[in-house]
Amino acid sequence: xxxxxxxxxxxxxxxxxxxxxxxxxxxxxxxxxxxxxxxxxxxxxxxxxxxxxxxxxxxxxxxxxxxxxxxxxxxxxxxxxxxxxxxxxxxxxxxxxxxxxxxxxxxxxxxxxxxxxxxxxxxxxxxxxxxxxx
Numbered sequence: 001x002x003x004x005x006x007x008x009x010x011x012x013x014x015x016x017x018x019x020x021x022x023x024x025x026x027x028x029x030x031x032x033x034x035x036x037x038x039x040x041x042x043x044x045x046x047x048x049x050x051x052x053x054x055x056x057x058x059x060x061x062x063x064x065x066x067x068x069x070x071x072x073x074x075x076x077x078x079x080x081x082x083x084x085x086x087x088x089x090x091x092x093x094x095x096x097x098x099x100x101x102x103x104x105x106x107x108x109x110x111x112x113x114x115x116x117x118x119x120x121x122x123x124x125x126x127x128x129x130x131x132x133x134x
Contacts, residue, residue, distance in 0.1 A: 006076040009083040009110050012117040013074070016108075020057045021069055028054055032119040033111060039123040041104075053122075064095040081112035092132065099132040 012031065019027040029050065038047040038056070047053050074087040090103045104127035110117040 002078060005078050005083070005112075009076050009078065009085060009117045010074060012110065012119075013076075013085045013087075013108060016119065017069070017071070020061060021066060023061050025054060025058055025061060028057060030115075036119055037121050039121075041124050041127045064093045066091060066093045067099070068092040083110040083112070083117060084108070085110065100129055101132050102127065102129040104128060 016028065016031050032050055032053060034050045036050055036053045038053055040046065047056060069091045070089065072088040077084045085108045086105060088105050092099065092101050105125050107123045108119055109121035111120045
């Protein structure tokens with residue numbers, strides 16, 4: 001059962017990433033809890049609620065073009081109806097005519113509901129970003 005739960009929550013994480021990468025922001029809404037919280041890198045602030053959370057994805061998708069996105073060292077830990085998913089990411093994107101390479105670790109907390117796993121909390125850390133040189 002635990003292996004099946006891990007596979008299910010990792011599949012949900014993959015669907016979330018694929019939705020924003022494909023620009024299908026309308027698909028993200030049902031995958032996140034209405035009261036989701038995102039803690040900004042360095043604990044610099046918080047985003048609370050689905051609309052504000054999705055607004056961050058909307059802003060990025062409207063103003064940036066992703067050239068490459070990869071996930072490494074993905075891990076899912078489950079206790080009861082709660083799952084924690086962590087992974088390292090690397091992304092190359094373009095914004096305002098500049099190319100950037102971003103890397104770090106993403107941590108998501110999911111809650112098991114009748115409809116499946118829903119994201120309830122997120123934090124990105126160990127984030128590094130640098131302009132790419134030609």
